[in-house]
Amino acid sequence: MKTMLRYCSLAFLLPLLWAGCATAPHVVEGPSRVPTMGISTEDFAAKADEMIQSLVESAVLDKAPKKPAVLVVGRIVNNTSRQYDTDLLAKKIRVALNKSGKAVTDTTGGALSDPDFTLSGKIIESAERYGNLRRVVHTFQLSLANPQGLAVWEDEKRIAKEGEKPAIGF
């Protein structure tokens, strides 16, 4: 009987313990603790910040005929194995440039006839493997071209991540 009781109480306690260990959804404002081999939202924000710094420091926008410069955000190609909305990068750059007062951005979807600059780019993924160790490098490339199609600013930023393949599973 005692053994039966023990098993019953264990069966009752285990789900409780299991439920007690689960983390309820909550708002997170600090740095992310979820590791990913892909590009996280924080990675997009960090690279957008680096790109904006580089673009603003180049002072190209201040040399535009119109003040503030009129900018069209063109295509940012996602050349990675995962699906990302490249607006995670482009929108941050647009908002930051608008707030800085250095540029106004086109919202017509390309119907604007005489923009000062067009911003375009590419995100490239390259992966390497050494035994269980996996290294993924994401390269962010951006170009700002004038109406003649000449690149007046370009930059490239990288994020390299390494992780081990789990012993079990994929």
Next chain:
Amino acid sequence: MKMKNITPIIAIAATAVLLLLHTGCSTVNTLEPAQPSAQKQMLSDKRVITDTGLYGRVRPVGVNTALVSTGLLKIQVEVQNLSSSVQAFAYRIEWFDANGMTVSTPTSTWIDRQIQGGESLMLTGIAPTETAKDFRVNFIAR
């Protein structure tokens, strides 16, 4: 177990520990001009240390500022790894206007960095607008 049997085990363990120490402690050597031609405008800073462990390993050496040609404030914080192993940390720059109010920016986020043993690195930030006159840099261990 006899003393004779123990000695090789100790020798193997010591070699393993030495190998581990050797792989985990590669530090950075640096070279720079003895009389640098660049003149840094160093700011006197105020530090609030709540994580003494992180401060003991990764320490801000100083901060210098400059105005970029577009009129925006640029800051550069020099950080040094005082330990002999790689350290991971994250930092975030907050910007304030002349009244001390926060200047929001879509890219204000925690940025992860790694610093090699003994290495010094520069963290840079450019103010999001010309109204941003002041700043604060936060550090957290990862």
